[in-house]
Amino acid sequence: MIVKTIKQNEFYLLRSIRLKTLVSFCFAIVFFTIFIDIVNQPKSGSSFYLNLTEVKSHIVDEKFLSLGLDTSVVASNFKGFNFTSPKLKSLISNLSPCYFRVGGNLADMLHFSVNGTDYRTREISYNAQNYTDFNMTATEWTNLNKFVSDVKVNLIFDLNALRRLQNGAWDSSNAKDLIKFSSDNDFKLYWELGNEPNSFYHKFNRSVNASQLGRDFVELRKILDQYETYKSSYLVGPDVTRPRTKDISMYLEKFLRAGARVLNAITWHHYYFNGRTATPEQFLDPETFDLLKIHIKRVLKVTRSLKLDDKPLWLGETATAWGGGARGLSDRFIASFIWLDKLGLSAKMGVSVVMRQSIFHEHYALLNDDYDPNPNYWVSILYKRLVGRTVITSQNDKNIEVRLYAHCAKKSSFNGTRPALVVFGVNVSPTEAIVKIGGVTSDPLVDSFELTSDSLFSRTVLLNGKPLLLASNHSLPDFKPKVIDLLMGDIVMPKYSCCFWIFRNVNVAACGTN
Incomplete structure (x- = not known):
């Protein structure tokens, strides 16, 4: 059935x-x-051109592809998230190095209870959503910090921004308790304050002025600087929603005018559509993919108007669809294309970090409730293994169903010392595509990694025709490429596929030391 x-x-x-x-x-x-x-x-044709005359290339953060864990998991007392599970630890550590952000709507209902104090004072019902204040115990906080240390990821924790004094300023007392406890225990982590503050009224029937929030970040920086442990700790924000309206862009601008000087990175969130109403067509529509381009341009317009080019731009929370993803879609192969395209397009447009929501819990999770990989996990692993930090300027032709990007390849992804290039992307067409790559010379033998599936709605991913499966000890399989000889013909991209190709000994100066 x-x-x-x-x-x-x-x-x-x-x-x-x-x-x-x-x-x-x-x-x-x-x-x-x-x-x-x-x-x-007949096979469609797609040309892809590299601009090798660019003197300056964008270089993404070494933790470009990073992870999130929704605060709702904390609110559930980490139900289902087993800190001691060897399988869970193995699968997350395989995505290191990365940031590991704990944040989400419920971050602004979380209170740290160090001595058993019960902070559950509010219950908010608004816009058909129910939110309740909840406690995070010192034991839970300690277990979380031990876990991220074990799997070698960098924790970013989102503090509650809705604790307010009567004058509207941030009530930092509970945050101070958490920071002191963390310093006393030598926990290494980075910090945020608030989740999607521009939509507080929509979610909680409360508002926080953008300029006030900026001043609150300045206050938080002063608190962190009192501790040797956190003087160099990152502070990132404000984690606004995608700038779909002018009001959201204005909120971001007002916040940055007040608080940009204490930020290590500017963060904002991006989803394409509502998970509750999403359709399969949306997951394959190139016009949907290009919504990200529009929103990045709007954020860049704000930051450049304020001369903040020195501040890295991060997608602080992102996936396919908001609301936990789309049932039967976000955790299937059909969601692979929009995810890989987001990674390629974000880096191409100057984004330094992309934090995937979420590693666990809900339909858009990289791992299911049994910690088995969903398709987007395999896409993420291959990206981590093959794609380097240096972005090469590129241009696709008018075949909108084939979308390709180029980076210098990671040295660990190929044998040899010569420069290597990785071209990767998606074919969302039901037909094969012939890919011609211009502007680069290379050795004729190309390593090809083709991700496909027997069904768009399957959880099983095939690498060059073979299923990707974990070993019995939870280790990853060997990712063996197939070799394409360019002297024998063009690259053929399978229908509905995500592909990575490694070109060795390329004439790309930027890749000489990658």
Whole structure:
């Protein structure tokens, strides 16, 4: 029954994408028409050009692909998140180095209870959402810090910004308790204050003025500087939502005018659509992918107007769909394309860090409730293994269904000492694509890593035709490429695929020391 449902979903998706203008006479005729169309349709062509004359290339943070854990997991007393699980530790440590942000809507309802004090004083019901103040105990905080140390990731913790004094300023008393306790225990971590403060009224029926929040960040920096442990600790923010309206851009601007001087990075959040109403077509629509480009440009407009080019730009929380993702979509292969494209497009446009929400819990998680990898985990692992920090300026042709990006390859991804380039991206077309790469010379043998699946709605990912599975000891499989000889023909990109190609001995000066 499950197989039948998946196949039917994929059939209807293909019909909507390829044959929207055809009239359906009966199920059998339509299916036959689609099958013949896909099989007999010639391969599409896609050209990809590299600009090797660029003197200055964008270099992303070494922790570019980072992770998030939603604060709702803390509110549940870490239900299902086993700090001692060897499997969980192994899978997260394989994504190191990375930042590990603990944040989300409930960050602004969290109170640190060091001596058993019960801070559960508020219950807010607004816009059909129920929020309740909750306690995080010293034991839970200690366990979390030990865990991130064990898996070698850098914790970023989002402090409660809705604790307010009568004059509207931030009540830092509870944060001071947490910071002192952390310093006394020599916990190494970075800090945020508030989650999506521009939407506080929408969520909590309360507002925090943007300029006031900026001043609150200045106050937090002063508190951190009182501790030797945290004098050099990052402070990042303000974690506003995607700038879909002018009001959101104005909130960001007012905050930065008041608080930018104490920030180590400017953070904002990005999702494409509502997980509760998402459709399969949205996950494959290049126009949806390009919403990110629009929103990055709006953030850059604000930061450049304030001459803040020296402040790194981070996607402080992001995935496919808000609201925990889309059931039956965000945790399936169909969500792989929009995720890999986000990584490529973000780096190309100057974003330094992308924090994936979430490693665990909800539909958009990289790991399911049993800590088994969802498809986006495999995409993330390959990205971590193959893609280096230096972005190479590139341009796709007008084939909008094939979207490619280029970086210098990680040295660990290939054998040899010569410079190497990785070209990666997605084909969201139901047909193969011939890829021609211009502007670069290389050795004729190319390592190819092709991620596909038997169904867009499957949780199983194939690497060069073979399923990716964990070993019995929870270790990752070998990621073996297939070798393409460019002297024998062009690169053929499979339909509905995510691909990475390693080109060795390239004439790309920026990759000489990558």
